[in-house]
Amino acid sequence: MTVSEKPVVTVLTAPGEDAPPGIEDVKARAEVRFAWDEQTLRDTLPGTDVMMVTDFRTEALEAAWPVADRLQWIHATSAGVDALMFPGLIESDVTVTNARGIFDRGIAEYVAGTMLMFAKDFPQNIRLQQKHQWKHRDTELVHKKRVLVVGAGSIGHQIARLARGIGMEPHGIARKAKTDDPDFEAIHSNEDLFDQLPLADFVVIAAPLTPQTEGLFDQKAFKAMKNSARLINIGRGPIVKTDDLISALDNGEIAGAGLDVFEEEPVPEDHPLWDYENVTMSAHMAGDFIGWKRALTDQFLENFDLWAQGKDRFNLVDKKLGYASK
Template sequence: MTQPSKPVVTVLTAPGEQEPPGMDAVRSRAEVRFACDEQTLRDTLPGTDIMMVTDFRTEALKAAWGSADKLRWIHATSAGVDALMFDELVSSDVVVTNARGIFDRSIAEYVLCTILMFAKDFPGSFRLQTRHHWKHRDTERAQGNQVLVVGAGSIGRQIGRLVTAIGMTAHGIARTPRNDDPDFVAVHGHDSLYEQLGHADFVVIAAPLTPQTEGLFDAKAFRAMKSTARLINIGRGPIVKTDDLILALRNGDIAGAGLDVFEKEPLPEDHPLWDMENVIMTAHMAGDFIGWKRALTDQFLENFDRWHSGLELFNGVDKTLGYAGSPTTPA
């Protein structure tokens, strides 16, 4: 008797990126192929049923889309899926899922740490330490401050939960307002953004990059914020207009910024943000805990088993919105 053929899974990595850990478990369930750019993807896509995309910046899939003859499901090992939301994929029957849930707690811990670093002026302490200079200062209390989380999804709710635990007040911004979220005092609609910016001591961007959020934080948004407020961006770099942010920081429109993502990555060595004392920066690593790569493969495998059984996939992306929505069943 002829054995049924295994489904074909193509893994699209960034050029030079190593194979994700745990792939032997995938090989036991499927034929696995690897691609790292447009040409290798054109070679591997024919016959591919499923794609696992680890390169969240890739444009290779859009370029090689014409070679996808059997593709039914794409899983992005990232929370953001903006690089995959090109017209041909959005209008197709191909299901898209993402890595929602893997990074939520780690990112929320990063945000809480950044808030406390600003409140307790750890950047100033580090600078004094490097000069061996003893200087006593008074610092702020985080308790009682208001945090506005722009993007009140799963990551945003974790942020709201943690900042509430230390006595801060959490408000959210989302596409649909809601007053029954246990992690926020209230979740306001997008049309209330500028009003809510004026109340917040810390503004946290946790929204996905979509046509509606690209460039959302510009000079107008910074003017709406308190001059004592700090901006924290763990969403996507292009949500913030960097030139406007630099001017706002220099002019005192806002007091500081904690940035993990940037319009251009890596950030050029001569970029003015490096030398600004009211800026805390990291290299797009807010959610990356020890063992995260294996956790992503395990999550894919859990969904793969559901796909193989014809069950609903979790973390289904609403392709018209560009972020995870309700569960979905592959075509």
């Protein structure tokens, strides 16, 4: 690329998806191309310097990868990058950034709302209202309840702040233990997970999907939890073994689950989880707030300007670990 040339940005979208809001600001800085499958990637990747990925179909990108002759950087418009990673990308010199920070507050509010919803028994309130039934019950306090956040990254820290703000006691699980974190009572190492599970009233999965976390919540994990504990998953669906979760609910090994992500998405209409009164489900939307798509473009532009100036970008992903570690 010469000084007079504009850099080339290829935006990978889903077929039929509208261009990201704010794309005109990207076009003011770069030549913008669009791709949505293997053939369009093969057409657009030669000469591309940067990719902005809004749709994560690794198979198409991996198949077209050999023609990416000038690619320096891929930006994923999501916090998780597990679906994007394949050996050719991991082993290449192409850097990857993600959307860390955009969804933190929204997800934390979702988690706080879910914990309060369970404590105050709002699902039953709604069912009784629909039946026009007046039924007084006593409900729980969240004050002094212990929250174990599995994945003490930026989302986990935001969850801990809100949990602390409503009087709860947040503990975290991360690669390294830490006792002086301002948001958590303590952060425990991954190796201490099964020591911490029996102590928690709420267990929140906020970890990325990696080979180490896939299937982490299985029969053994559920048996380790309190019978009165609730599981909340806003991380990735495959971290939880669904069949083991159903067995744990049926056997009373845990008291309920709040699920935003699933092993299979969308969840089939005949899936048994729909009918559990102690399970709440949402359509992988915990972090999506009004205006989030434009916020993702603005974040990309901020990083793009740093890249264009030869400065360090933020949210660099450790491709071996599978997440942004700083």
